[in-house]
Amino acid sequence: MSRTSYHPSRRDVLKFLGAAGITSAFGGVMPRAFAANKLVVGVIYVGPKDDYGYSQAQAQAAAAMKKIPGVTVLEQEKVPETIDVQKTMASMIRQDDASLIFPTSFGYFDPHTIKMAKKYPDMRFAHCGGLWTADKHPKNSGSYFGYIDECQYLNGVVAGHATKSKKLGFIAAKPIPQVLRNINAFTLGAQSVNPGITTQVIFTGDWMMPVKEVEATNSMIDQGIDVVTMHVDSPKVIVETCERRGIYVCGYHADQSALAPNGYLTGAEWNWVTPYTDHVMAAMEGKPMINFLRGGLKEGFVKASPYGKGASSAARKQADTVKSKMLKDTFVIFKGPIKDNTGKTVIAAGTEQKQQDVVLEQMDYLVAGVIGKV
Amino acid sequence: MDGTTLGWWGVPIAILAGAIRVGTPFLFVSLGECLTEKSGRINLGLEGILVMGAMVGYAVSYLSGNPWLGVLAAGCAGLALGALHGMLCSLPRVNDIAVGIGLMLFGTGFVFFLGKPFVQPQAPTLPALHLGSWSTSPQIESALQINALFLVGVALAFAMHWAFRSTRWGLVVRMVGDSADAARAMGYTVNRVRVLATAAGGFLAGVGGSYLSLYYPGSWNEGLSSGQGLMALALVIFARWRPLHCFLAALLFGGASAIGPALQSVGISSGYYLFNAAPYVLTLGIMIATCSPRRSLTSAPGELSVTR
Numbered sequence: 001m002s003r004t005s006y007h008p009s010r011r012d013v014l015k016f017l018g019a020a021g022i023t024s025a026f027g028g029v030m031p032r033a034f035a036a037n038k039l040v041v042g043v044i045y046v047g048p049k050d051d052y053g054y055s056q057a058q059a060q061a062a063a064a065m066k067k068i069p070g071v072t073v074l075e076q077e078k079v080p081e082t083i084d085v086q087k088t089m090a091s092m093i094r095q096d097d098a099s100l101i102f103p104t105s106f107g108y109f110d111p112h113t114i115k116m117a118k119k120y121p122d123m124r125f126a127h128c129g130g131l132w133t134a135d136k137h138p139k140n141s142g143s144y145f146g147y148i149d150e151c152q153y154l155n156g157v158v159a160g161h162a163t164k165s166k167k168l169g170f171i172a173a174k175p176i177p178q179v180l181r182n183i184n185a186f187t188l189g190a191q192s193v194n195p196g197i198t199t200q201v202i203f204t205g206d207w208m209m210p211v212k213e214v215e216a217t218n219s220m221i222d223q224g225i226d227v228v229t230m231h232v233d234s235p236k237v238i239v240e241t242c243e244r245r246g247i248y249v250c251g252y253h254a255d256q257s258a259l260a261p262n263g264y265l266t267g268a269e270w271n272w273v274t275p276y277t278d279h280v281m282a283a284m285e286g287k288p289m290i291n292f293l294r295g296g297l298k299e300g301f302v303k304a305s306p307y308g309k310g311a312s313s314a315a316r317k318q319a320d321t322v323k324s325k326m327l328k329d330t331f332v333i334f335k336g337p338i339k340d341n342t343g344k345t346v347i348a349a350g351t352e353q354k355q356q357d358v359v360l361e362q363m364d365y366l367v368a369g370v371i372g373k374v
Numbered sequence: 375m376d377g378t379t380l381g382w383w384g385v386p387i388a389i390l391a392g393a394i395r396v397g398t399p400f401l402f403v404s405l406g407e408c409l410t411e412k413s414g415r416i417n418l419g420l421e422g423i424l425v426m427g428a429m430v431g432y433a434v435s436y437l438s439g440n441p442w443l444g445v446l447a448a449g450c451a452g453l454a455l456g457a458l459h460g461m462l463c464s465l466p467r468v469n470d471i472a473v474g475i476g477l478m479l480f481g482t483g484f485v486f487f488l489g490k491p492f493v494q495p496q497a498p499t500l501p502a503l504h505l506g507s508w509s510t511s512p513q514i515e516s517a518l519q520i521n522a523l524f525l526v527g528v529a530l531a532f533a534m535h536w537a538f539r540s541t542r543w544g545l546v547v548r549m550v551g552d553s554a555d556a557a558r559a560m561g562y563t564v565n566r567v568r569v570l571a572t573a574a575g576g577f578l579a580g581v582g583g584s585y586l587s588l589y590y591p592g593s594w595n596e597g598l599s600s601g602q603g604l605m606a607l608a609l610v611i612f613a614r615w616r617p618l619h620c621f622l623a624a625l626l627f628g629g630a631s632a633i634g635p636a637l638q639s640v641g642i643s644s645g646y647y648l649f650n651a652a653p654y655v656l657t658l659g660i661m662i663a664t665c666s667p668r669r670s671l672t673s674a675p676g677e678l679s680v681t682r
Contacts, residue, residue, distance in 0.1 A: 244592075
């Protein structure tokens with residue numbers, strides 16, 4: 001055995017490990033501290049990002065963010081609304097240095113996003129759809145959402161002109177406030193054409209239940225419903241079924257006109273590029289977190305699909321008139337008196353609940369003319 | 375109400391139509407599993423095979439423009455996965471249930487990876503046979519729009535029923551499943567029969583998957599199957615390994631899936647979560663009902679690892 005061979009003492013090893021630890025700690029902190037013009041953005045989807053639906057609309061905005069110089073976008077699809085989303089956020093933050101996260105599904109907010117925002121106070125969490133309140137939720141979290149009920153109201157106007165049976169159908173996932181708001185806006189839009197129109201609602205129970213959604217569409221058509229719209233994550237199969245059975249359909253989330261060349265009337269689409277850009281710019285310029293970001297047609301958060309063949313000229317004219325009022329901010333969808341479908345007055349005569357009114361984000365009723373129960 | 379509506383009559387019609395439309399994949403998967411289990415193995419990987427069949431069927435139909443080619447390709451993909459399961463289980467001391475679970479997880483994950491580019495495009499779907507054109511009611515007409523695959527499945531149920539009783543092949547499969555020792559004594563290679571039975575079962579499950587993506591609901595999506603392959607497993611036990619009972623059970627499960635939406639469409643909306651859960655509740659109920667300690671699983675193949 002050679003006496004010159006070097007045997008590291010325990011102290012040497014500890015010294016070495018300590019030094020390595022400090023370096024890596026700095027390694028972790030330094031880039032974040034100096035990289036003001038670089039930003040890693042994490043986007044989390046509940047479904048596949050190319051499904052003609054909710055996640056696709058978000059992914060289109062994420063794709064637009066990739067074009068901003070200095071921005072890197074990480075994406076993860078099919079993350080369930082469980083503890084899994086916390087793990088996804090943690091790995092985006094710790095492994096990939098993401099400092100702005102877009103958890104895009106409704107169920108990600110409470111408790112998952114809130115918990116993570118408390119755990120990582122230096123990161124920004126921009127959640128889609130949650131109702132952020134200053135006294136309850138961390139300052140580094142926030143929510144963005146669009147007043148898509150404006151487009152659903154326009155859907156309703158066009159559907160009201162197109163229907164012959166005066167019976168419309170609405171396939172919804174869960175009775176949460178945003179869904180109910182869409183159902184109500186759609187119905188009010190249709191009733192502005194003919195007050196006798198009813199909307200049948202079917203809840204499927206979850207955001208993505210293709211077989212149940214098609215089954216619901218078929219039983220609605222069997223009941224004589226001749227225009228269907230929806231609030232589920234992937235409207236593709238519903239739109240295709242309506243087209244196959246020869247009835248009209250109004251789209252949701254993204255433009256599905258390619259799927260139903262004959263029956264597609266119009267649709268309510270997201271334009272998430274606007275809020276995404278606001279959040280990314282705020283993060284890059286070091287401005288405070290935008291906690292509450294909302295907008296409708298006027299702000300460019302949502303848009304209506306181009307009219308399809310089935311939309312009559314009278315329908316187009318009325319919808320365009322309403323749309324121009326919405327763009328000027330002079331149109332109020334939820335204007336009293338409005339009764340719910342149990343006969344109770346929910347908005348008193350003379351009361352106007354404008355889009356920005358957060359009361360609307362706690363909606364828990366269906367307006368008169370909607371057949372269904374919350 | 376005007377003349378075009380059915381009102382309450384819509385419910386039984388919707389359940390009947392749903393039984394046929396939703397039940398067809400159950401029928402194929404359960405017939406395939408019936409064959410596999412008759413040979414003495416359980417293939418728990420059917421969920422993975424079903425999803426694989428759905429994706430391959432859709433992809434081939436989209437790329438070739440011929441949906442029937444898609445059905446065939448889906449069957450072949452199922453055949454390959456079934457054969458994989460069969461051959462892995464032929465190795466000494468390999469547990470078929472563990473392999474099945476592995477195959478299910480691998481199958482679904484692998485399919486989602488491969489199927490990504492096919493979520494968006496629209497593939498040509500299978501045509502329907504219009505058996506209801508005699509009726510003036512559009513609802514009955516649409517309820518009787520039946521896919522040829524359903525009729526194939528029904529014919530297959532009868533054919534398998536006959537084959538298990540009166541053909542040499544059928545008896546060989548049953549013997550291998552009931553007593554491997556007897557089969558060996560008769561000079562049959564137990565593993566070969568089982569591999570073939572599992573592969574054929576995989577073929578049927580693959581075809582069942584292609585029905586999902588090419589006919590009803592008729593679109594490839596990652597949430598397409600929602601556990602139907604697993605429910606078909608319960609269905610085989612419920613049907614006591616009898617092909618004709620598989621057919622009835624598939625209709626029952628299909629009908630149960632249609633109850634929720636059908637009742638909501640006539641305005642019964644309370645408890646829709648429960649109605650939507652009807653097929654799963656039915657599965658549980660059946661499991662409890664059929665597992666009485668005295669008359670348990672009377673016609674179960676003797677070599678099945680769960681009953682042995």
